Amino acid sequence: QSALTQPPSASGSPGQSVTISCTGTSSDVGDYDYVSWYQQHPGKAPKLMIYEVNKRPSGVPDRFSGSKSGNTASLTVSGLQAEDEADYYCSSYAGSNNWGVFGGGTKLTVL
Amino acid sequence: QLQLQESGPGLVKPSETLSLTCTVSGGSISSISYYWGWIRQAPGKGLEWIGSIYYSGTTYYNPSLKSRVTISGDTSKNQFSLKLTSVTAADTAVYYCSRGSTVTTGLCAFDIWGQGTMVTVSP
Numbered sequence A: 001q002s003a004l005t006q007p008p009s010a011s012g013s014p015g016q017s018v019t020i021s022c023t024g025t026s027s028d029v030g031d032y033d034y035v036s037w038y039q040q041h042p043g044k045a046p047k048l049m050i051y052e053v054n055k056r057p058s059g060v061p062d063r064f065s066g067s068k069s070g071n072t073a074s075l076t077v078s079g080l081q082a083e084d085e086a087d088y089y090c091s092s093y094a095g096s097n098n099w100g101v102f103g104g105g106t107k108l109t110v111l
Numbered sequence B: 001q002l003q004l005q006e007s008g009p010g011l012v013k014p015s016e017t018l019s020l021t022c023t024v025s026g027g028s029i030s031s032i033s034y035y036w037g038w039i040r041q042a043p044g045k046g047l048e049w050i051g052s053i054y055y056s057g058t059t060y061y062n063p064s065l066k067s068r069v070t071i072s073g074d075t076s077k078n079q080f081s082l083k084l085t086s087v088t089a090a091d092t093a094v095y096y097c098s099r100g101s102t103v104t105t106g107l108c109a110f111d112i113w114g115q116g117t118m119v120t121v122s123p
Helices: none
Strands: A009-012 A018-023 A035-040 A047-050 A064-069 A072-077 A086-093 A100-102 A106-110 B003-007 B018-025 B034-041 B047-054 B059-061 B069-074 B079-084 B093-101 B110-113 B117-121
Touching: A009 A018, A018 A086, A018 A106, A035 A064, A047 A064, A047 B110, A072 A086, A086 B047, A100 B047, B003 B093, B003 B110, B018 B034, B018 B093, B018 B117, B034 B069, B047 B069, B047 B079, B047 B093, B059 B069, B079 B093
Parallel strands: A009 A106
Antiparallel strands: A018 A072, A035 A047, A035 A086, A064 A072, A086 A100, A086 A106, B003 B018, B018 B079, B034 B047, B034 B093, B047 B059, B069 B079, B093 B110, B093 B117
C-alpha cells in the first residue's frame, strides 16, 4: 500500500487561491469517490475539511473546495487567510483489502 | 458532543507490545454507521492510517502493519483498543483515535479526533 503523492509545499499571498494536488492510483483515488482532506496546525489533531471529494463538514468555510480528475484529487483554498497556514493531508478509501491510505502532506505557507 | 480520549503508556520497550485505549464519551461505539480508527504520526512526519473497526466489529488493517496490529472494541466500557506487537523505534509516534460515519462522512473520513498521545519506544 503506497502513500498518496502530494507536493511537500505550497504557498500563496493573502487573498489569493492555491491548489494542492493528491495523486493516487486506479485502486484508490481513481476508483472511489471517497477522497478526504485534513488540515493540521502544529501540535494539534487533524481537522476534516473535505470528504467524498467535494463535500464540506458543517463549519468549514466555503473557501475550501475539493475536486477529482482520474487518479488525482485537488484541494483549492480561495481567498487565503493567515490562519490557513497549516499542513494539509489527503486520504482515500482503497477498497476492502487496503481500506485507507494517506498522502505525505503539504505544508501551506501564507506569504 | 462526542469526544474521544486516548490513554496508555507513554514509553514502551523495544520488542514489547504497545497497548492503547480510546474512551468514547457522548456517543456509543456500537451505533450503526460509525467506524473507528487509529492513525499515527511519527515526529516531523505525515499521517499513517493503522486500522479501523466498524460498529459491527469488522476490522481493517494497514497491510504494512497487519501482522502486528489488533484493534478491538469493548461495548460495555464504550472503548476501542489498539495493540501493536514487537515494537521498534520506528513505532515512536503520536497515536490518534478517531471516528467516521458511513452516513455523514462516507468511507475513510474521520470527523472527530482525540487529542493524541505520544508513545516513545526506547529501552
